[in-house]
Amino acid sequence: MRFRPWPKPEPYRDTSRKRAAFKRKQRLEREALLLFSEMIAAGQHSVDEEMARRHIWSDEREREQRALRAGRWREARSRLFALPAELRSTIRNLWRICPYPADPTYLLDLLHQIKVGRVDPHRPPWVFDGKLSARTTPNPETFDEAFRQIGHRKIGGGPKATPADEFLFCGNLGSGILFLRTRVRLNDPHESYYTSSSHRLRDSHVGRAGHWIDLEVRGDCSDSELELIRRLAQDADTRPVVVRRVDTMTPTHGEAAP
Known part of the structure; x- marks a missing residue:
């Protein structure tokens, strides 16, 4: 039977902090009723008397607590042995592995x-x-069915260019979890462009020279699954989609590689 031993009893320790706390308590009692401070002081006992009383009280309290704990153990054992043998064995094994403290109250x-x-x-x-x-x-039929968006942030931008959206998706086609990152890239990298915040794999008519979707795939992915991702992404967008594997997330400007 799992149990926690009772701490070894120790005598009450008389310290200067306990004496100072008791004196402060008596002082506050007198200051609470200044008109009756002399009467209150006459009824107060000394610090030495208080420490002697605490020595006696500590021993009595220790005996009461030990007796109470022993009584609870006896009650728990009597309840346990009143059960059928099979159930009693199951509960005893359960008590050995349960997260409860080894105390009779918890049993x-x-x-x-x-x-x-x-x-x-x-x-x-x-x-x-x-x-x-x-x-x-x-066997997903659409990109939204296969992958769920888990991230979104703005990238790029500057004095003459507005930032674009970068989206992060996750999903599992059967070989393991996959993380996809999509970015809109311009055919002419020197052209300023803007992609709206609601844009994911949707149409966009910004950029005179046109733009395409760069889709990075991270995770264990077979060639057939990579082709399936490309087809689903292409069906969800009218722009060209380029799918490629990456071992780690490619850091953008100002980021450090993991």
């Missing part, structure tokens, strides 16, 4: 929770017995 509470049906001893709430499976989209 009594566990027995009560099992009795009223809030805790199933065969399937405790702190043990996860479910099966984890990745959420995949093996």
Whole structure:
């Protein structure tokens, strides 16, 4: 049976801080009623008397707490052994691995929770017995069905150029999680352009020389999945889409590579 030993009893320690705190308490009592300060002072006892009383009280308190704890252990054991043998063995094994402190109060509470049906001893709430499976989209029909947007920021810009949008997507086609980053790039890199904040893989008529979508794919991705990503992205946009693999996210200006 898992249990936490009671700390070794120690005698009450008489310190200068405790004496100063007691004197301050008596002073505040007198200052609270200045007209009756002399009467209050006459009824107050000395610091030495208070320390002697605390020595006696500490020993009595220690005995009471130990007796109370022992009584709770006896109550918990009596409740436990009143159960059927199979259930008793299950609860004892459960008590060894449960996250509760090794205290009789927590054991009594566990027995009560099992009795009223809030805790199933065969399937405790702190043990996860479910099966984890990745959420995949093996045969998506659209880009939005396969990938979910998880990031958006502005990049570029300057005195004569406005910033463009960069979007980050994630999804899983079956081989593992993939991270996609899309950027709008100009055919003429010296041309100023602007992409609206609502623009993702949509039409845009900004830029006289035209522009294209640069789509970076990070993660384990087969050639067939890469082609599927290109096709879905191209179906979602009228501009040319170029898909390429990258080992790490390519840092932009002012960023450091991870």
